[in-house]
Amino acid sequence: MVNLAVKVGKLEIPNPTILASGILGISAKLLLRILNSGAGAVVTKSFGLSSKKGYDNPTIYEMPYGLLNAMGLPNPGVEFFSEELKKIRGRNIIASIFGSEVEEYSSIVKKVEDFVAGFELNFSCPHAKGYGIEIGRDMELVEDILREVRKATQKPIWAKFSLEIPNFVELGKIAERYADAVVMTNTLKGMAIDIYAKRPVLTAKIGGYSGPSIKPLALRGVYELYEDVKVDIVGCGGILSGYDAVEFFMAGAKAVEIGSGIYYRGIGIFKEICQEIKEFMEREGYESIEDMVGVAHV
């Protein structure tokens, strides 16, 4: 019998498809809707200590092989968001959080700890000044934050890194000491210029590129992490099908996050990908996701 359930760190999820942060996870009802449509877990939109309106439009751009976005981490702040999370406590909800200082992270963690299954620390958002990847570039700061968050909570901690950081494997090794999993990768920096408007399309000028065209890059990141890092990996980047997901498992990921995929296949993508994984496993004789993890390291 094929079993899609998998353990990422100490978190058990019924299947390996997870809603990526930044996509849709703005309210309890929407998070619940995604869970009910088949996701094994959901990651909230990143939130910080105080509310943030994000960038003015245009914040997203549809391109032939991917999406470019710079939302600017819009979020209602932890006080408001904790009330939303309270409504769905006990479910597989991962809170994505960001901050610019160590204390910000740990104080947010304490405020919502009781309502979530775990935390994803955003060290990789490519388009918000002073946050995300700007933190992720500073290895000492990343370590300080991870250490403090580890002290603050027993709940699972996932560290989301960007492939864009050249020494992401080193970051992975730091995470290994404190976190339960690393997530590889966030969107990658890119831009688009409208030649008739003679200016960048995005208000933030530079944004994060995602979708099918970044899949080989993200896969390389997961593969390299798996070679050197002894912590569970969650793959993210251009996963649109069950076959894409299996590639990530074989590269070393135990689960996958899906974001842009929703643009291509709708909210039903989680259920569809699970079905595709299941059919593949049946055909090829795998019983569990773990049976496939890392097998491509030959």
Next chain:
Amino acid sequence: MYEAVKIKKCEVVAKNIKEIVFERCDDARAGQFYMLWLPGVDEFPMSISRIRKNERGIMVKVIGEGTKKLYEKNLGEKIWVRGPYGRYYRKQENALIVAGGIGIASLLPLTETINDYLIIIGAKSKDELIRIDAKNVVYCTDDGSFGVKGTAVDIARKYMEERDFSVVYGCGPEPMLYALFKLCEDFGIKCQLSLERYMKCGIGLCGSCEIDGYLVCKDGPVFSSEELRKMESFGKFKRDESGKLIPL
């Protein structure tokens, strides 16, 4: 990807309201919207007010800096369009169409899609009332300065008492839509109402236009009675730019 289209016609249709027409090939349907970009200014969702062969149009009402800039655009100037997006009105004959203010923009193409309808167009006063070239139109104003005196919903009630409509279509300010929804529930008539929320991506990803688990950009903007019944925020709350719920 945007298409930079040239403005082919623009006409003042009421006080501070213009219809802007351009050419574009797409499969737009009544009730859908475009994301319209003015480089260096803003990008916003706009109901498609005209769908005639390759002719498309939108109606802009001056409400802030961005819409003022769009209103000031002239013939031959470019605007940037992506779309069409969202769920359109499901076609049904024997319809009552109720438009409040600029809400007529979304409903106008519907009058060219269905044959058997009565349309009520309401506004606060004569200068804000948008008059259209269609059959079976009833105009009304809150102050009685043009057409029947009363709100669009008051007039809708009157006609619903006289005739059994199969469906009610509506677009306008949310308090009006909420009253219209209640009216339809009282009469046991199904409705399709077009809602509006602050919107960033327009393609069902960012969640900023969420209303009780529904996305206005993707699941809507046109919602059915069944869906509206499940929306606790309908007529009461909206989200600000950060995602916080605030009174409408």
